[in-house]
Amino acid sequence: MGLRIAIGICCFMAWFNVASQQINVGSSRAIGIVYQDKADVFDNNQSYNFQFRSSFRPLAIGMEFRTIDWGNQIGISLLYNNYKTFNERWGLQYDIGMIHSIALFRPGFKYSIGLLGRTSLAYQLNEKHRIEFGVALRYDKILAYNDFGAINQTLELPIHLSITRQLFPKMIQE
Amino acid sequence: MKTMRITFSLLGLLAGLLFAQSCSYLPSNELVGELNDYAEDPDYITFTSVSDTVPNKENVFVFFPGGLVDPHAYINPLSQCLESFSRIIIIKADANLSILPTPNLEDIVETFDLDESHRIIVGGHSLGGVSACQLAADEDLIAGLILMASYPASADDLSDFQGQVLSITASEDRIYDRDIFLERQNQLPAGISTQILSELPTFVAPNESVYFDILGGNHAQFGDYGKQKGEEEEPVLSADAQHSIVAQVIQRFKQASLWD
Numbered sequence: 539m540g541l542r543i544a545i546g547i548c549c550f551m552a553w554f555n556v557a558s559q560q561i562n563v564g565s566s567r568a569i570g571i572v573y574q575d576k577a578d579v580f581d582n583n584q585s586y587n588f589q590f591r592s593s594f595r596p597l598a599i600g601m602e603f604r605t606i607d608w609g610n611q612i613g614i615s616l617l618y619n620n621y622k623t624f625n626e627r628w629g630l631q632y633d634i635g636m637i638h639s640i641a642l643f644r645p646g647f648k649y650s651i652g653l654l655g656r657t658s659l660a661y662q663l664n665e666k667h668r669i670e671f672g673v674a675l676r677y678d679k680i681l682a683y684n685d686f687g688a689i690n691q692t693l694e695l696p697i698h699l700s701i702t703r704q705l706f707p708k709m710i711q712e
Numbered sequence: 713m714k715t716m717r718i719t720f721s722l723l724g725l726l727a728g729l730l731f732a733q734s735c736s737y738l739p740s741n742e743l744v745g746e747l748n749d750y751a752e753d754p755d756y757i758t759f760t761s762v763s764d765t766v767p768n769k770e771n772v773f774v775f776f777p778g779g780l781v782d783p784h785a786y787i788n789p790l791s792q793c794l795e796s797f798s799r800i801i802i803i804k805a806d807a808n809l810s811i812l813p814t815p816n817l818e819d820i821v822e823t824f825d826l827d828e829s830h831r832i833i834v835g836g837h838s839l840g841g842v843s844a845c846q847l848a849a850d851e852d853l854i855a856g857l858i859l860m861a862s863y864p865a866s867a868d869d870l871s872d873f874q875g876q877v878l879s880i881t882a883s884e885d886r887i888y889d890r891d892i893f894l895e896r897q898n899q900l901p902a903g904i905s906t907q908i909l910s911e912l913p914t915f916v917a918p919n920e921s922v923y924f925d926i927l928g929g930n931h932a933q934f935g936d937y938g939k940q941k942g943e944e945e946e947p948v949l950s951a952d953a954q955h956s957i958v959a960q961v962i963q964r965f966k967q968a969s970l971w972d
Contacts, residue, residue: 570754573753573754578753580753580755581754582754583807584806603734605806605807607804608782609734609736609782609808610734610735610807610808642735643735643736643738643782644735644736644937645738645938647735685742686738686739686784687752687782688752689752689754
């Protein structure tokens, strides 16, 4: 199973590396605000993500690894994203979309779905790189975990830090 | 570009292998029987004894699950220990790895409103036992330590620990390192070893250890999550039988430690 996951991720990265113009690598720390039906503030762990963005269409496809109340999961994010520039240095990046994940359990993985809306302030470091810092609102649900635990959905406020690398700066300028 | 593509592909491969090592074992059986005051939040799972006989001090057992094991996989086995404890608190760790930051004793005391009328005993299975040892080494409030197939980390010297220590192992355990286990006994209070229930001591003083080895038991059956990778053989003892022996050993140890 591990080898199949590794091959799948490898193919995914190789294909999108060809098809995309920007790569974004980041991490976020989520503050949970609701679990099940109970409002509470709780620490809901870390996520690491890797995103490929198209410079010509407002689309991004990414991968993430995160820890969440029920364990660890890896997901594929499908996001509508856009970037508005304020001036030559500063801009605003926003993303909204879905994350399809598999919660990493033995003996079998469980499907989990997430909805994410995120906005980030972006600072252009140079022609190729910019850093982004922002907040998001995220909802996750894992139906199959009903049989094991009482918590199978969370609503969180992740704080996000990432760096974006422009792969083809000359093409964009043209 | 070619170099970058290769780099990302290798990173992907590495990430995939890493992710595949992050899978947690789910409980293999549904909850047997009803639990009193069962509650779950993002940090804890807790339930209490239904017994009417409340001892002078209520024994609270704070339990750290094994690494990459879903904490719910310990509910069935620990529910059999409710004759020894009035409340059981299972810690839910980040990524199901209790070596990552978990609630400290202050948080636990505050959350469950524990005071002098409670006797706090900490314990854990496998990697969880390492965390329990860390907590016991740092805190004076802890009255006892119960380890299941576990031992302290090299940095935690508990030889002066002022509570009683029970260390339970299983003879068919293929996961934990027996040599390190024997070596780390120096870091726990001196004690006796046995494989027979009736040979358990009738009195255990503070700063003493008792080692009990379950004949025919294995590593995974300290929890309730089926077979563990690396331990594929059918165990001699059934999971139910191992849970029952663990509960009996803990019950006798509690009496011998005068935790009534």
